[in-house]
Amino acid sequence: MSLFGEGEGELLTLHYPRPLPMRLDRWLVAQRPEQSRARIQKFIEAGYVLVNGVTGRAKTPLRPNDTVLLWMPPPEPLPYLLAQPIPLDVLYEDDHIIVLNKPAGLTVHPAPGNKDGTLVNGLLHHCPDLPGIGGEMRPGIVHRLDKDTTGCIVVAKSQDALVKLQVQIQKRIASREYLAVVHGVPDGDSGTIIGAIGRHPVDRKKYAVVHDGSGRHACTHWQLIERLGDYSLLRFKLDTGRTHQIRVHCAHVGHPIVGDPTYSRCRHLPLELTGQALHAAALGLDHPISGERMLFEAPLPPVFEKLLLTLRRRLA
Numbered sequence: 001m002s003l004f005g006e007g008e009g010e011l012l013t014l015h016y017p018r019p020l021p022m023r024l025d026r027w028l029v030a031q032r033p034e035q036s037r038a039r040i041q042k043f044i045e046a047g048y049v050l051v052n053g054v055t056g057r058a059k060t061p062l063r064p065n066d067t068v069l070l071w072m073p074p075p076e077p078l079p080y081l082l083a084q085p086i087p088l089d090v091l092y093e094d095d096h097i098i099v100l101n102k103p104a105g106l107t108v109h110p111a112p113g114n115k116d117g118t119l120v121n122g123l124l125h126h127c128p129d130l131p132g133i134g135g136e137m138r139p140g141i142v143h144r145l146d147k148d149t150t151g152c153i154v155v156a157k158s159q160d161a162l163v164k165l166q167v168q169i170q171k172r173i174a175s176r177e178y179l180a181v182v183h184g185v186p187d188g189d190s191g192t193i194i195g196a197i198g199r200h201p202v203d204r205k206k207y208a209v210v211h212d213g214s215g216r217h218a219c220t221h222w223q224l225i226e227r228l229g230d231y232s233l234l235r236f237k238l239d240t241g242r243t244h245q246i247r248v249h250c251a252h253v254g255h256p257i258v259g260d261p262t263y264s265r266c267r268h269l270p271l272e273l274t275g276q277a278l279h280a281a282a283l284g285l286d287h288p289i290s291g292e293r294m295l296f297e298a299p300l301p302p303v304f305e306k307l308l309l310t311l312r313r314r315l316a
Contacts, residue, residue: 010071010072011069011070011071011072012069012070012071012072013067013068013069014031014067014068014069014070015065015066015067015068016062016063016064016065016066016067016068017064018062018064019064021061021062021063022061022062023058023059023060023061023062024044024049024051024056024057024058024059024060024061024062024068025037025040025041025044025058025059027062027068028040028043028044028049028068028070032070032072032163041058043070043071043072043073044056044057044058045058048070048071048072048073049068049069049070049071050068050069051066051067051068052066052067053067053069056068081110081115081120081121081124081139082115082116082121082124083121083124083125083128084116084117084121084122084124084125085122085125086106086117086119086121086122086125087122088100088119088122088123088126089101089102089103091152091296091297091298092294092296095157095158096156096157096158096160096161096287096288096289097154097155097156097157097161097165097287097288098123098126098127098154098155098157099152099153099154099155099283099296100119100152100153100154100155101150101151101152101298101299102119102145102149102150102151102152102153102280103150103301104147104148104149104150104274104275104301104303105147105148105274105275106118106119106147107119107147108120108138108141108144108145108147108153109138109141109144119153120138120139120140120141123139123140123155124139127140127157129157130155130157140155140156140157140162141155141156142154142155142156142162142165142166142169143169143176143241145280146244146247146276146278147275148274148275148276148278149275149276149278149279149280150278150279150280150298150301150304151178151279151280151281151298152176152280152281152282152283152296152297152298153280153283154174154283154285154296156288160288160289161288161289164288165285165288168285168286168288169241172239173285173286174283174284174285174286175237175282175283175284175285176237176238176241176280176282176283176284177235177236177237177280177281177282177283178235178236178237178238178246178278178279178280178281179225179233179234179235179236179278179279179281179300179304180233180234180236180246180250180257180258180276180277180278180279181228181231181232181233181234181257181258181277181304181307181308181311182231182232182234182250182255182256182257182258183230183231183255183256183257183258183264183266184230184231184232184254184255185224185227185230185231185232186222186224186232186234186253186255188224189223189224190221190222190223190224191221191222192219192220192221192222193219193220193221193222193249193250193252193253194217194218194219194220195209195215195218195248195249195252196209196210196211196215196216196217196218197209197210197215197216197218197242197243197244197245197248197249198210198212198214198215198216199214206244206262206263207242207243207244207248208248208252209248209249209252216240216242217240218240218242218245218248218249219238219239219240220236220237220238220239220240220245220246220249221236221237221238221239222234222235222236222237223235223236228308228311228312228314228315229311229314229315231258231270231311232255233308235281244262244263246278247260247262247263247276247278248263250263251263251264257276257277257278258270258273258276258277258307259273259274259275259276259277260275260276260278261275261276264276270307270310270311270314271306271307271310273303273307274303277303277304277307279298279300279301279304280298281297281298281300282295282296282297282298283295283296283297284296
């Protein structure tokens with residue numbers, strides 16, 4: 001289908017405002033953060049993008065006052081995603097967003113080898129209009145939590161809300177706070193961990209703090225909440241949202257999260273855990289439509305409470 005062909009879609013006229021040149025594909029990804037770079041490049045290759053009236057290429061350098069015409073095809077249908085009646089702990093919901101308290105053991109979205117039984121499958125059952133928002137296999141997903149990490153997660157119920165919430169995550173307008181029990185007691189009452197995170201140089205299924213330029217900047221602020229003998233309860237605030245960021249940073253400084261099957265070598269635990277003791281305790285954001293500042297809190301799961309109780313009893 002040509003850029004100006006018939007059919008549903010969205011035609012956007014954009015103006016490049018920067019004084020320095022920038023690749024077309026990179027700039028479009030910044031303008032449409034709900035789309036992956038690979039999908040933007042497919043739009044360009046298909047002839048859906050004109051720069052000053054000429055068909056653009058991914059490497060086309062944009063210059064001040066260039067006009068970019070982008071035709072966004074309608075969202076891809078998602079027939080392979082099943083709507084499943086998975087129980088959801090809803091903290092808040094309106095026509096534009098839904099905030100959930102995610103339990104441990106629930107993967108956020110389908111992936112190869114794990115195509116159902118995820119949070120997305122439950123959301124599709126709960127919100128029939130969700131398919132297509134964001135495309136691919138992550139409809140409505142603004143940010144993720146690891147499978148065994150519990151707590152607050154926000155999902156967009158409209159395309160407009162998705163774009164605005166993703167921008168809030170990127171620009172740190174949205175705030176995220178986590179609680180975790182870690183091995184050992186860190187020096188001091190608070191601090192900041194800065195270290196670029198990339199693929200582990202040996203185990204490609206893991207991530208690590210890397211120094212070879214392949215990683216992405218990551219910054220984690222921590223505060224000591226309670227000393228628990230050989231363990232500590234910490235609160236974290238994120239400046240960035242890299243995959244496994246808190247888990248990797250904690251392991252990097254010698255205080256891995258209790259129960260972390262990937263980044264902790266400590267197998268003698270105070271009680272049996274199925275995963276890391278990491279909980280997304282609070283989420284703050286501006287409502288994507290009204291602009292109202294909102295704060296959501298998720299109560300600690302029972303196993304986390306039991307872990308704290310066990311450690312406190314040991315000190316008594």
